[in-house]
Each structure stands twice: as C-alpha cells, then as structure tokens.
Amino acid sequence: MxxxxxxxxxxxxxxxxxxTDLWCDALRRAEHHERVADLEQVVKSAEASPEQRLLVAEYDGEPAGAVLLRIGTVTALNLELAVHVVSPTVxxxxxxxxxxRTLMECAAAFAEEAGVPHVCVGVASGSRDANRFMARLALGQVGTFRVAPTAAVRARITAQRPTRSSSGAGGRQLTRVLAARRSARRADVPGPAEVPSEPPPTA
Structure with a gap:
C-alpha cells in the first residue's frame, strides 16, 4: 500500500x-549558499546529459529521497560500463x-534502458543498515574508498620517510662492524710457517 x-x-x-540538506554529509565544507549553488550545478549537468539522471523520490507528495545516476566505466582500469549510483539517500x-528500494529500482531500470551491464554504488563504511540493504540487493563489497586532504597525506609520507642523517649513521655503524669482523678474522689466521735454516757444516 x-x-x-x-x-x-x-x-x-x-x-x-x-x-543540500539531504546530502549535507556528502558535500564539501562551505557556506550553505555555496552548497546550494553546487547542487544547482549538479542538477543543471544532469538535465543536460543523457548519461546522467538526478531523481527525487516523493512520498505522498513530500520530497523523501534522491539519487544521482551516472554512466561511466566500472573503474579507471576496468573499462566495462556501469551505472554509478551516487548517494541514494532517504x-x-x-x-x-x-x-x-524505489531509488535502486530506478537505477536498475536506467542501466537496463542504456544496455549497461553493471550497477555500482558507494555506501558509507560505518552504516551497517545501508550495507546490509545493498547486500540484500546482490551488491557485493569490492573495495574501500578512502579520502584525506592532500596536505595530510604529504605530512604522513614525509614523517615516515627515513632521514639522511639516520641512514648515514646506520651506514657508518655497519661499516665499523664489518671492519672489526675482518680484523678479527685476520688475527685468527696463522702466518706462513718458518723454514728451518740448514745446520752449520761439521768439521
């Protein structure tokens, strides 16, 4: 019913x-009017492209959910076509x-109409309900999508890189150890045997 x-x-x-309110967690950090402007641009792009659909679901006449559908490749390396189901939210x-379920049905219908063999959807890793819902629709997990500010990634990489001073000190330490071992081996090797001199002639 x-x-x-x-x-x-x-x-x-x-x-x-x-x-903007529905997708507040998925949008960039900015002033509210800037976020609204972002969504106006997304709507405009979807209206102009046959490979996109931005759909709003209404329940008894009230906006209740939305989803953005986009045709692309499965990944940048897997060039099979897929409908990417972006932020299906209620x-x-x-x-x-x-x-x-109605939003996902629209995604499947869009893929069928376009002759696209796959449907891909991103789900928040911490949302147990959403992950279970997608699993019940035959959508399996194939990876984890991680995001961080560029500056944070650079800082971590720099912090984990060995410094020249420490690597140089380690190299000098290794050289000293090897030299000591060589000296010890030389000390243990006996020298050449002495040849006894001939006895003096007897009278």
Whole structure:
C-alpha cells in the first residue's frame, strides 16, 4: 500500500535546497549558499546529459529521497560500463517506507534502458543498515574508498620517510662492524710457517 504513495521525478533547480540538506554529509565544507549553488550545478549537468539522471523520490507528495545516476566505466582500469549510483539517500522521516528500494529500482531500470551491464554504488563504511540493504540487493563489497586532504597525506609520507642523517649513521655503524669482523678474522689466521735454516757444516 505504501509503495503506491511513492513517485519519482527528475530533480529541478527548486530542489537544490532539499538536496543540500539531504546530502549535507556528502558535500564539501562551505557556506550553505555555496552548497546550494553546487547542487544547482549538479542538477543543471544532469538535465543536460543523457548519461546522467538526478531523481527525487516523493512520498505522498513530500520530497523523501534522491539519487544521482551516472554512466561511466566500472573503474579507471576496468573499462566495462556501469551505472554509478551516487548517494541514494532517504530522509529520516521517510525511511522503511520503500523509498530506498524505489531509488535502486530506478537505477536498475536506467542501466537496463542504456544496455549497461553493471550497477555500482558507494555506501558509507560505518552504516551497517545501508550495507546490509545493498547486500540484500546482490551488491557485493569490492573495495574501500578512502579520502584525506592532500596536505595530510604529504605530512604522513614525509614523517615516515627515513632521514639522511639516520641512514648515514646506520651506514657508518655497519661499516665499523664489518671492519672489526675482518680484523678479527685476520688475527685468527696463522702466518706462513718458518723454514728451518740448514745446520752449520761439521768439521
């Protein structure tokens, strides 16, 4: 019964505010108006591209969830086509009403219409419910996507790199140890045997 209350439509510019609140954890850190402007650009790009769909699900006429669908390759190395299901999200007040399943059904339908053989979706690693939901839809885990600021990555790399002074000291220490071992071996090797002199002639 609740399923009949769900409708799905393409997003419009007027949905930018709703999408900004819905996807607040997925957007860049910025002022609210800048985030809204970002979503307006995303909506515009989706409207102009046949390889994208930005959909809003409504429950009984109220915006309840959204998803961005994009056709691309599975990865930069695996060139098979896939529909990337970006941030399929349901507003808290409308969860467990079939909205999430409807959004994923739209993703599968989009892939079928385009003749795309795969569906890929990113799920927050800490969301147990979302991961279980996707697993029930036959979507298996194939990797972990990690993100960090460039400066933080550079700082960690620099901190873990051996310094020249420490590597030089280690090299000098090794040289001294090897030299001591060679000296010890030379001390243990007996010298050449002395040849006895001939006895003096007898009278």
């Amino acid at each position: 609740s399923r009949s209350l769900i409708t799905v439509r393409p997003a419009t510019q007027t949905d930018a505010g709703f999408l 507003a808290p007040a409308f969860r467990r009403h079939g909205v999430g």
